[in-house]
Amino acid sequence: MLSSILYKEWLKVRLFWGVALVLNIGVFVYLFVDLRHLFTIEHAEMIWYQAFKIGTLHYAYMKYLLVITGVIIGAAQFTPEMIGHRFRLSLHLPVRPNSMILCCVLAGLLGVAVIGMLDAFMLYTIIADFPPHEAAESALLTALPWLFSGLVAYLGTALTAMEPRLSRKFVYLAIAGGFLWLFYQGNDYETYNRALWKPALISLLFIPSVILPAYRYRNRTS
Amino acid sequence: MVPRLARYALIVLAIVVMSVYLPFLYHKVSDKKVGKTQLFFSPVIKKFVFREMVGEGHNFVTQDESGNDYDRTTFETLIPFVYYKNMELWGKLPITIDGRTFDKQTIKENRQVFELKPRMIADRSPRIQVFPLLESEPGVTRLRFPEDAFRMTDRMEFINVDTNTVDQGLTREFTNAMKQAGFVFPARLTAGRVSILKPFDEGFFVVDANGCTYHVKRVRGEPVVVKTPIPSDLGIRNIKVMENKKKEIYGMLLTDKGDIYLITYDGYRLIKLPLMDYNPDTMDLKLLINPLYRTAVYSDHHTIHAVAMDSQYRPISRYQRVMFSGRTTMADTVFKALFPFWIKTTDKTSGYLQFDIIWNGWLALIGIALSLFSGIAVMYARKFSIRKYWPDLAVIMFTGIYGLISVSIIEPER
Numbered sequence: 001m002l003s004s005i006l007y008k009e010w011l012k013v014r015l016f017w018g019v020a021l022v023l024n025i026g027v028f029v030y031l032f033v034d035l036r037h038l039f040t041i042e043h044a045e046m047i048w049y050q051a052f053k054i055g056t057l058h059y060a061y062m063k064y065l066l067v068i069t070g071v072i073i074g075a076a077q078f079t080p081e082m083i084g085h086r087f088r089l090s091l092h093l094p095v096r097p098n099s100m101i102l103c104c105v106l107a108g109l110l111g112v113a114v115i116g117m118l119d120a121f122m123l124y125t126i127i128a129d130f131p132p133h134e135a136a137e138s139a140l141l142t143a144l145p146w147l148f149s150g151l152v153a154y155l156g157t158a159l160t161a162m163e164p165r166l167s168r169k170f171v172y173l174a175i176a177g178g179f180l181w182l183f184y185q186g187n188d189y190e191t192y193n194r195a196l197w198k199p200a201l202i203s204l205l206f207i208p209s210v211i212l213p214a215y216r217y218r219n220r221t222s
Numbered sequence: 223m224v225p226r227l228a229r230y231a232l233i234v235l236a237i238v239v240m241s242v243y244l245p246f247l248y249h250k251v252s253d254k255k256v257g258k259t260q261l262f263f264s265p266v267i268k269k270f271v272f273r274e275m276v277g278e279g280h281n282f283v284t285q286d287e288s289g290n291d292y293d294r295t296t297f298e299t300l301i302p303f304v305y306y307k308n309m310e311l312w313g314k315l316p317i318t319i320d321g322r323t324f325d326k327q328t329i330k331e332n333r334q335v336f337e338l339k340p341r342m343i344a345d346r347s348p349r350i351q352v353f354p355l356l357e358s359e360p361g362v363t364r365l366r367f368p369e370d371a372f373r374m375t376d377r378m379e380f381i382n383v384d385t386n387t388v389d390q391g392l393t394r395e396f397t398n399a400m401k402q403a404g405f406v407f408p409a410r411l412t413a414g415r416v417s418i419l420k421p422f423d424e425g426f427f428v429v430d431a432n433g434c435t436y437h438v439k440r441v442r443g444e445p446v447v448v449k450t451p452i453p454s455d456l457g458i459r460n461i462k463v464m465e466n467k468k469k470e471i472y473g474m475l476l477t478d479k480g481d482i483y484l485i486t487y488d489g490y491r492l493i494k495l496p497l498m499d500y501n502p503d504t505m506d507l508k509l510l511i512n513p514l515y516r517t518a519v520y521s522d523h524h525t526i527h528a529v530a531m532d533s534q535y536r537p538i539s540r541y542q543r544v545m546f547s548g549r550t551t552m553a554d555t556v557f558k559a560l561f562p563f564w565i566k567t568t569d570k571t572s573g574y575l576q577f578d579i580i581w582n583g584w585l586a587l588i589g590i591a592l593s594l595f596s597g598i599a600v601m602y603a604r605k606f607s608i609r610k611y612w613p614d615l616a617v618i619m620f621t622g623i624y625g626l627i628s629v630s631i632i633e634p635e636r
Contacts (some may be wrong), residue, residue: 190574191348195576209229216635
């Protein structure tokens with residue numbers, strides 16, 4: 001049954017997942033073109049100096065890319081169900097509601113994570129093509145909190161979308177938004193190297209917390 | 223049971239978010255503009271003099287260590303080597319101190335400032351370990367970045383910046399020169415000043431696997447490697463290279479024990495600075511050199527210390543004071559009472575983010591007690607049974623105002 005739910009969720013989001021995938025690939029294609037252009041018009045040693053010493057992040061515009069991806073997939077997965085109250089049908093499937101919810105969330109998380117991993121791969125490959133591998137490794141470490149924030153964005157969207165009461169939606173939005181911003185506290189490269197595990201670990205609490213709005217939806221306690 | 227746990231998961235997330243942003247907002251609202259104390263050793267009165275902001279606007283006190291007040295102009299004439307341009311404007315140059323006369327040129331040539339902030343220490347900020355080795359004798363007026371950069375691996379590896387490939391010839395040449403000088407790979411520390419905006423280039427100081435320090439330069443394209451006599455058991459943590467036209471000091475060396483040495487041009491002889499209570503992880507350090515004295519001034523957010531030295535770096539006077547900015551204000555007390563803890567994300571002393579929990583001490587019990595009382599009142603008003611919802615009160619007991627807000631806005635299911 002759970003594999004059927006996963007498949008159902010895939011059918012639901014595949015179009016938007018595809019759109020998000022194209023968007024992500026598009027941004028990285030632009031990054032490649034942009035870096036190529038930069039290395040054409042500027043002396044390479046100056047770009048290396050800017051990147052290594054001054055700390056210019058030439059790939060900074062991918063900062064919010066996976067957040068947008070997470071929001072797109074989360075909204076595509078849960079908003080139509082909530083608007084049409086179709087979610088009630090899902091809750092009547094012959095599987096425990098909590099397991100069903102977690103399975104739905106797992107499907108969405110997988111969707112975001114796959115794109116996130118692809119982003120990481122593209123970032124490393126593109127950066128390593130211009131400056132040395134140290135820069136590519138550094139870019140990956142720098143982008144890791146941004147990539148992780150995509151998962152939090154997805155979970156925050158799911159949490160907010162499933163909540164039946166409007167005032168609570170705002171509360172969840174504030175919590176998710178505030179937590180999301182914890183992954184954007186640094187302006188230089190590799191600033192999260194020693195601490196990312198802490199917000200990342202705590203953010204796992206978003207996974208069980210999505211059960212609460214679903215429970216409230218099912219029991220209409222609003 | 224599961225929805226209840228889900229609610230507490232959400233409450234924990236809310237508490238984490240609030241313990242980052244509420245203290246941040248509190249500081250935004252309550253912070254006053256208080257600059258750091260400027261502290262100098264006056265060669266005129268042989269006392270420490272300082273200028274400190276003690277209130278909003280331009281409310282300053284300008285005193286010496288004995289508590290004598292000065293106006294700003296007098297203050298500046300007490301430290302003529304710092305304000306020598308004003309002294310010239312006021313027609314007070316050349317100036318005679320202790321029977322020696324100093325004109326503008328002499329002052330200018332004998333002034334130097336070294337600075338070491340915690341963020342500048344190699345292990346306190348991220349740095350991609352690829353560096354350009356500039357040509358030390360470029361034969362032109364300005365320094366230029368080379369078309370290669372090096373990394374220290376099991377050799378000194380040069381990468382061509384245009385092709386992003388290893389330059390095998392240059393790598394072999396420099397690696398052989400390093401090995402011939404006795405260098406043992408891999409390097410523990412690579413320290414240099416990566417900039418072309420300096421008068422000349424002194425290359426890099428590199429600490430090898432055995433703790434020995436080597437001075438590496440590129441002179442007319444050739445490697446020049448010098449094994450310095452700096453003791454290998456010193457425990458070098460950081461070297462800050464500061465090229466200066468005086469050519470007396472290469473830079474500052476920091477050890478694991480927190481001692482500061484100057485590396486001199488006199489055969490790399492080390493001079494230990496006589497600093498007391500210096501903590502490199504929290505304090506900014508400045509070494510001010512003038513024609514008569516050397517003064518090391520170091521401070522954290524609370525206390526400023528200084529030691530004045532003669533030209534041989536022997537201490538002649540010491541001073542320390544709690545800065546106005548370090549004094550506890552009413553806003554600080556309210557903060558500690560209001561918030562039992564807070565999550566510190568950024569730190570001026572480090573390039574790395576932290577996410578550390580900072581406890582606010584016993585004063586927080588006031589805020590916790592008030593929060594608990596408010597929590598009980600809210601539960602009573604909402605007709606929630608305390609016996610049933612006691613975990614909410616436990617949350618408030620440990621997290622104070624954060625817990626109170628969280629359990630109030632994320633209500634339990636009836």
